[in-house]
Amino acid sequence: MRNIYRGFRSLRRNLARTTVILLILGLVACLSLAMLAVERGVSSRVAEVEATVGTLIDVRPAGAIGPGPDGELLPLELVDDLALLDGVADVVPLLVARTADPSRPGSGEPMQGGPRFGSFTLGVEPDRPLSVPGGGTVEIVSGRSLEPGDAGRAVVVVGALLASERGLAVGSTVEFAGRDFEVVGIHESESRMGRSAVFMPLDTAVEVLGLGGLTQVTVRVTSIGEVDAVREAILAAWGETVDVVAQKDSFAGRFEETLGNLRATSRIGLLLSLIAAGAVVFGTMFLVVRERSREIGILKAIGAGRRDIALQFGAEAVALSLIGALIGVILLGLIGPSVASAVVSLAGQSAPAVGPGGGPAGAGLPGGGMPGAQMFMARQGVGVLLGSLDITVTWALAACAAAGGVALGLIGGLVPALAAANLKPAEVIRGE
Amino acid sequence: MNDRVAIRVERLSKEFTFGGQRVQALREVSFSVETGTMVSVVGPSGSGKTTLVNVLGGLDSPTAGEVWVEGRPIHVLREADLTEFRRRRVGFVFQAYNLIPGFSALENVGLPLEFDGTPRRRREERARECLELVGLPPSRHRHTAARLSGGEQQRVAVARALANDPAFILADEPTGNLDSANSDIIVNLLASLAREQGKTVVMVTHDRSLAARAERVFEMVDGRIL
Ligand SMILES: Nc1ncnc2c1ncn2[C@@H]1O[C@H](COP(=O)(O)OP(=O)(O)OP(=O)(O)O)[C@@H](O)[C@H]1O
Ligand SMILES: [Mg+2]
Numbered sequence: 250m251r252n253i254y255r256g257f258r259s260l261r262r263n264l265a266r267t268t269v270i271l272l273i274l275g276l277v278a279c280l281s282l283a284m285l286a287v288e289r290g291v292s293s294r295v296a297e298v299e300a301t302v303g304t305l306i307d308v309r310p311a312g313a314i315g316p317g318p319d320g321e322l323l324p325l326e327l328v329d330d331l332a333l334l335d336g337v338a339d340v341v342p343l344l345v346a347r348t349a350d351p352s353r354p355g356s357g358e359p360m361q362g363g364p365r366f367g368s369f370t371l372g373v374e375p376d377r378p379l380s381v382p383g384g385g386t387v388e389i390v391s392g393r394s395l396e397p398g399d400a401g402r403a404v405v406v407v408g409a410l411l412a413s414e415r416g417l418a419v420g421s422t423v424e425f426a427g428r429d430f431e432v433v434g435i436h437e438s439e440s441r442m443g444r445s446a447v448f449m450p451l452d453t454a455v456e457v458l459g460l461g462g463l464t465q466v467t468v469r470v471t472s473i474g475e476v477d478a479v480r481e482a483i484l485a486a487w488g489e490t491v492d493v494v495a496q497k498d499s500f501a502g503r504f505e506e507t508l509g510n511l512r513a514t515s516r517i518g519l520l521l522s523l524i525a526a527g528a529v530v531f532g533t534m535f536l537v538v539r540e541r542s543r544e545i546g547i548l549k550a551i552g553a554g555r556r557d558i559a560l561q562f563g564a565e566a567v568a569l570s571l572i573g574a575l576i577g578v579i580l581l582g583l584i585g586p587s588v589a590s591a592v593v594s595l596a597g598q599s600a601p602a603v604g605p606g607g608g609p610a611g612a613g614l615p616g617g618g619m620p621g622a623q624m625f626m627a628r629q630g631v632g633v634l635l636g637s638l639d640i641t642v643t644w645a646l647a648a649c650a651a652a653g654g655v656a657l658g659l660i661g662g663l664v665p666a667l668a669a670a671n672l673k674p675a676e677v678i679r680g681e
Numbered sequence: 682m683n684d685r686v687a688i689r690v691e692r693l694s695k696e697f698t699f700g701g702q703r704v705q706a707l708r709e710v711s712f713s714v715e716t717g718t719m720v721s722v723v724g725p726s727g728s729g730k731t732t733l734v735n736v737l738g739g740l741d742s743p744t745a746g747e748v749w750v751e752g753r754p755i756h757v758l759r760e761a762d763l764t765e766f767r768r769r770r771v772g773f774v775f776q777a778y779n780l781i782p783g784f785s786a787l788e789n790v791g792l793p794l795e796f797d798g799t800p801r802r803r804r805e806e807r808a809r810e811c812l813e814l815v816g817l818p819p820s821r822h823r824h825t826a827a828r829l830s831g832g833e834q835q836r837v838a839v840a841r842a843l844a845n846d847p848a849f850i851l852a853d854e855p856t857g858n859l860d861s862a863n864s865d866i867i868v869n870l871l872a873s874l875a876r877e878q879g880k881t882v883v884m885v886t887h888d889r890s891l892a893a894r895a896e897r898v899f900e901m902v903d904g905r906i907l
Contacts, residue, residue, distance in 0.1 A: 251795040255795075549740070550775075552793045552845065673741075674735075
């Protein structure tokens with residue numbers, strides 16, 4: 250214990266130098282911790298993305314992917330048939346059409362390529378939360394969302410932009426495709442497309458629009474490991490008439506790749522900054538041992554054993570490194586948020602280029618082939634996925650820093666401490 | 682050989698190789714010292730005085746010959762046993778600047794006892810006793826080395842050498858940096874330790890008049906005792 254105490258105390262001997270070294274160590278530790286936080290944040294986002302979109306498979310009419318000819322639809326029975334496949338947890342049908350508008354040509358037609366202009370109507374199962382494919386979340390700002398009891402009823406939830414264009418409010422009546430609908434809710438969405446979207450119960454949409462089919466079915470598989478098997482099964486049964494895209498292989502997969510790169514970069518950064526910190530500890534202790542070699546000789550002459558000397562200098566290294574790590578924690582608390590936003594914006598710049606046809610990973614919601622929404626996602630880039638990356642000081646991070654500090658002190662201080670312990674007293678007491 | 686013999690040295694040689702050159706620091710030195718005696722070692726620079734004292738205290742190992750201290754064969758002891766020997770049986774005083782900077786006089790004197798696990802209270806008590814013995818006023822006990830005069834520092838060094846109540850005091854030019862008044866104080870102190878406490882003292886010095894205060898004087902020239 251006395252050896253360790255002497256080691257701690259030695260830090261005060263050259264206070265100016267100790268302060269400078271602690272600041273350097275603090276900066277390096279702060280960098281390490283930031284890298285660690287980025288790595289952890291990105292890893293958990295990757296896991297989230299995998300968990301939410303990794304198990305989704307989009308099924309569309311053959312040849313419909315991309316801004317191809319509109320008009321092909323999936324048969325309604327496909328929903329029940331897909332649900333019978335092994336490994337399928339859920340099947341989400343979707344019908345997308347241009348919103349019927351007498352003033353526009355082609356209104357009321359089903360859309361495969363996605364909305365390129367104007368408003369679109371989404372037929373959705375009323376018992377599911379509303380979402381705009383690829384456009385993120387939908388928030389009800391007035392009235393209510395669709396409810397299970399709405400099935401078959403002529404009710405709509407309209408986007409705020411469309412509502413203001415047409416002067417609609419909750420309780421208004423609006424005509425779509427020659428039929429009157431009651432507006433039960435107004436929603437707000439992140440994208441321009443979303444703000445013009447009209448949601449109505451799926452069966453109502455099928456009936457009213459007279460289309461008799463679906464534009465897309467999204468299959469959720471029980472686990473990511475079964476995605477390939479389920480895709481093969483769908484292709485085997487309906488390969489002639491449908492296109493099948495697993496989201497993990499398309500848009501979401503590419504986001505994952507970018508996140509993976511970011512994670513690898515942060516891991517390398519972490520490793521390099523740890524090596525730098527170790528080098529600082531090693532260099533400092535090396536210097537300290539050289540400088541105090543005569544004193545080490547005297548300690549040995551008056552009865553210190555190798556163990557005593559090694560413990561003293563090891564403790565000094567650990568104290569140095571530990572305090573440095575704690576300074577790093579404090580620095581991180583000060584600059585962490587700026588680092589986080591810098592990382593997010595950097596990651597945003599390296600977002601993958603998104604071509605048409607992939608299913609966007611909009612907050613894990615069933616995606617549709619919607620270039621508009623994809624462009625929206627692409628512009629936001631990985632920033633959207635990393636949106637919640639926060640680099641803040643938690644107890645876990647502080648504990649991690651403390652443990653890392655101790656470990657680094659032991660590693661960086663080991664060789665100098667052993668060198669000190671092995672000094673020959675007669676030589677160092679004599680020596681200049 | 683009788684059991685009053687504390688140190689017995691037989692044909693002790695020490696050779697250094699430095700930059701490919703061999704230096705014979707000690708050449709077949711033989712002597713013995715009785716318990717409770719003070720001997721001084723004089724001689725020109727480079728004659729091997731420091732080397733002799735280091736080998737006697739187990740800080741350095743001989744190239745040839747035997748060194749028996751209290752019946753222990755120092756020349757064959759391993760590092761761990763030598764540490765134990767220095768910790769329990771030997772007290773060293775070096776020329777100057779051999780206190781630990783930043784530590785108070787009291788802490789410096791208590792230091793040797795930290796290595797054998799003596800509890801704090803006992804260490805302080807013993808350190809105070811030793812400082813009293815060398816005549817450092819209690820008001821200075823908590824001063825760090827830097828705030829003590831050269832004479833006071835050497836008195837603290839002697840007190841530290843006494844802390845573990847050793848049988849041997851090995852002092853390598855303990856008065857090297859002191860004026861004659863302070864030198865007198867230190868040498869008197871060492872002499873009284875031999876006379877009153879029965880300690881065996883070996884003191885290296887350049888000053889022949891100080892050397893004459895010892896019971897025996899070893900003259901060294903070129904690695905030999907005349
Ligand atoms: N570690 C070493 N390596 C090489 N040569 C050494 C070493 N230690 C001592 N010597 C040589 O051994 C000889 C004796 O040295 P020593 O220090 O014992 O002399 P000394 O009598 O104490 O001299 P001084 O009065 O100057 O202190 C010298 O020639 C010295 O240069
Ligand atoms: Mg000498």
